[in-house]
Amino acid sequence: QVQLVESGGGLVQPGGSLRLSCAASGSIFGTVAMGWYRQAPGKQRELVAQIIRGDVTSYADSVKGRFTISGDTAKNTVYLQMNTLKPEDSAVYYCNINNVVKSYWGQGTQVTVSS
Numbered sequence: 348q349v350q351l352v353e354s355g356g357g358l359v360q361p362g363g364s365l366r367l368s369c370a371a372s373g374s375i376f377g378t379v380a381m382g383w384y385r386q387a388p389g390k391q392r393e394l395v396a397q398i399i400r401g402d403v404t405s406y407a408d409s410v411k412g413r414f415t416i417s418g419d420t421a422k423n424t425v426y427l428q429m430n431t432l433k434p435e436d437s438a439v440y441y442c443n444i445n446n447v448v449k450s451y452w453g454q455g456t457q458v459t460v461s462s
Contacts, residue, residue, distance in 0.1 A: 349373040349451060351442045356456030363460070364430045369442030369453055371423035377446040381418045381425040385438035385458075392441070396427060409435070432460045 355367040367383065382397035396406045396416035404416055413432075418425035423444055429436065437460045442453035 349375055351444060351451050351453035353440070353442050353453040353456040356440060356458045358459045358461065359432055360462050361432060361434060361460055363432050364428070365432065365458060367427040367429070367440055367442075367456060367458075369425045369444075371444060371451070375423045375444055375446055375451065377448075378420040378423060378444055379447060380443075380445045381416075381420065381423075382443045383416065383425070383427045384441045384443055385436075386441070386455075387438040390438075395440070398425065429458070432458075434460045436460050 350372040351369055353369045355365060359365050380397055380399050383395045384392050385395050386392040395410055396414055398404050398416055398418050401420040413430050415428040439455040439457050441455045444451045
């Protein structure tokens with residue numbers, strides 16, 4: 348059973364930075380997309396950033412210019428560099444890796460932006 352293991356969340360002041368990391372515990376073949384989602388209390392889970400087929404990236408409008416996604420489809424690792432964080436970025440962040448057969452999810456890592 349392949350699991351996605353996330354790390355890097357925590358408490359940061361507004362304007363600060365965090366880097367989230369995600370790695371698969373086993374092999375995932377034929378990765379199509381890797382991404383990060385987030386869910387704040389009382390809100391639906393939303394897509395934050397995604398890499399399609401290793402090179403095409405997309406971002407939610409609310410994080411464009413502040414967040415950068417990177418990753419390696421061969422190693423099934425994905426990262427999210429978050430800069431200029433705002434209180435509204437506070438949420439549980441989930442890693443997601445998809446191939447044509449299955450969608451894998453991490454357990455989530457809490458990001459809290461507060462002074």
